[in-house]
Structure formats: C-alpha cells, structure tokens
Amino acid sequence: MGVPKKRTSRQKRDQRRAHWKATAPNVGACPKCGEPILPHRACPKCGEYQGRAVIEGKED
Amino acid sequence: MSRHLNAGRKLGRNTGHRKALLRNLIRSVILSESIRTTTAKAKETRRVVEKLVTKARVGTLAARRLVHRTVRDQAALAKLFDTIAPRFKERPGGYTRVIHLQNRPGDNAPMAILEFVERTPKGEEPKESGEEKKKAAGKKPAEKKPAKKAKAAEGGGDQGAGETAEKKPAKQKKAKKEKPEGEGEK
Numbered sequence: 001m002g003v004p005k006k007r008t009s010r011q012k013r014d015q016r017r018a019h020w021k022a023t024a025p026n027v028g029a030c031p032k033c034g035e036p037i038l039p040h041r042a043c044p045k046c047g048e049y050q051g052r053a054v055i056e057g058k059e060d
Numbered sequence: 061m062s063r064h065l066n067a068g069r070k071l072g073r074n075t076g077h078r079k080a081l082l083r084n085l086i087r088s089v090i091l092s093e094s095i096r097t098t099t100a101k102a103k104e105t106r107r108v109v110e111k112l113v114t115k116a117r118v119g120t121l122a123a124r125r126l127v128h129r130t131v132r133d134q135a136a137l138a139k140l141f142d143t144i145a146p147r148f149k150e151r152p153g154g155y156t157r158v159i160h161l162q163n164r165p166g167d168n169a170p171m172a173i174l175e176f177v178e179r180t181p182k183g184e185e186p187k188e189s190g191e192e193k194k195k196a197a198g199k200k201p202a203e204k205k206p207a208k209k210a211k212a213a214e215g216g217g218d219q220g221a222g223e224t225a226e227k228k229p230a231k232q233k234k235a236k237k238e239k240p241e242g243e244g245e246k
Contacts, residue, residue, distance in 0.1 A: 041160045042173070049159055 069104050082108055083130060089156070090136040090144065094175035102158045102174040109174075113155045116145035147178050 027036045030043040031051075042049035071078055085105040088095045097105070112130060115123045124141060131137045148155045154177065161171040 038162070041162060044162045 069100055071100060086131060087133045087136045089174055090140050093179055094173055096171060096173050099160060099170040099172040102172040105174055106156050106158060109156055110153060113145060113148055116140045117148060119145060
C-alpha cells in the first residue's frame with residue numbers, strides 16, 4: 001500500500017486548510033418588520049410569511 | 061444500494077413506531093387544523109393526510125371505513141368527513157400546506173407548520189388570528205396547570221394535555237410545543 005514518505009509540513013497542511021471556509025447564510029429582511037430572516041421561512045418575529053400571518057399570537 | 065422506488069421517510073423508527081406516530085400526527089392535524097412539527101414529520105404526515113381527505117371527499121360509508129383504518133379516533137373521523145372534506149369539495153388535491161419555520165433551538169431541527177389550506181373561519185385571516193388569540197387567552201389559565209402537571213408526570217391531564225403528553229415521547233417535544241397545540245385544539 002502506498003504510504004507517505006514524508007510527514008506533511010505545517011506549511012503544506014495549513015495551505016491545504018486555507019480553503020476551508022464557512023459560507024455566510026443567505027439572510028434576507030422580513031418585508032413586514034425588517035427583521036433578518038432565512039429564505040423560505042416564516043419570520044420568527046412577526047410570524048408572517050408571504051403576506052399572511054402564519055404563527056398565531058406573533059403579530060406586531 | 062440505491063434507494064430508487066423507496067418513497068417516504070423512515071423517521072428513525074421501526075414500522076410500528078412510525079405508524080403510531082403518523083396516526084397521532086394525523087389525528088392532531090385533523091383536530092387542530094394546524095400543527096407544528098419537524099419538517100420531515102410534517103411532509104410525511106402530509107402524504108397521508110392528503111390521501112385521507114381525498115377519500116373523505118367521496119363521503120360514502122365504504123370510504124369512511126377505509127379512512128377509519130388509519131384514523132381510529134371517532135372525533136377526528138367525524139370532523140374529517142363532516143367539516144373538512146366538504147370544504148375541499150372543489151379542490152383537486154393540495155389540501156394542506158407546509159410552512160417552514162426557524163430551526164428548533166436545542167437540536168437545530170428544521171421545524172414547520174402543517175396546516176389545511178382552508179381553515180375553519182373561511183377567508184378571514186386577520187379575524188381568525190384575533191379569534192385564536194382570544195381563545196388562547198381564555199384557555200391559558202385553565203390549561204396551563206394541567207399541562208404542567210402532564211409535563212411532570214408525562215401522563216394524562218385534561219384532554220388537551222393528555223393528547224400532547226401521549227405524543228411527546230414519540231416526537232421528543234417539550235413544553236414549547238404544548239401551548240400552541242393546546243390552543244389550536246378546542
């Protein structure tokens with residue numbers, strides 16, 4: 001079986017890991033209350049989605 | 061192995077557990093018209109509920125017996141046939157909708173609301189929510205105490221608490237869930 005001849009140097013290891021990046025979530029703003037919301041989800045603050053109140057007792 | 065032709069989710073349960081869970085969820089949707097669960101459970105429940113409504117629309121005794129195989133609860137069965145099915149007389153399927161919510165704190169599970177497209181007070185969305193608010197306000201003092209007891213004992217309480225308690229072990233839900241469900245129920 002193939003085995004590495006040399007230990008990977010810190011530089012090479014870190015260069016490889018330099019491409020591991022977190023992606024930012026795709027955040028939009030609620031059209032009603034302006035709260036940041038995730039796409040395709042009801043607004044957690046005002047409970048509105050596509051112009052309708054979805055979660056009871058959450059309207060502003 | 062590819063999972064071609066394998067429709068549906070297993071929800072991490074064996075057959076009996078899954079069937080029982082879905083029956084409970086179905087009963088809840090019919091009785092409360094709107095329930096909050098994980099997205100996977102909502103979508104899985106939707107598969108069954110849609111078919112049940114389609115059968116209920118026929119309205120014959122035979123259809124009723126067919127539906128009764130899944131909906132064992134008489135109150136739910138009656139409501140499905142007498143109030144829900146007539147509401148969708150003209151609708152060719154698509155009786156329910158799933159609205160995605162924020163992920164649940166704790167386990168980050170994607171949550172959703174599963175509800176009938178047409179709710180009890182027809183075409184009165186703002187009034188509807190107002191009414192629900194009033195109902196909720198009226199019920200809270202009455203229901204909070206039994207619900208809390210049910211939490212502690214994980215057993216029966218009043219009708220609403222009893223139902224949520226019996227569902228909880230399967231759904232791994234805690235107190236947060238109890239309130240919206242209890243409110244929608246009566």
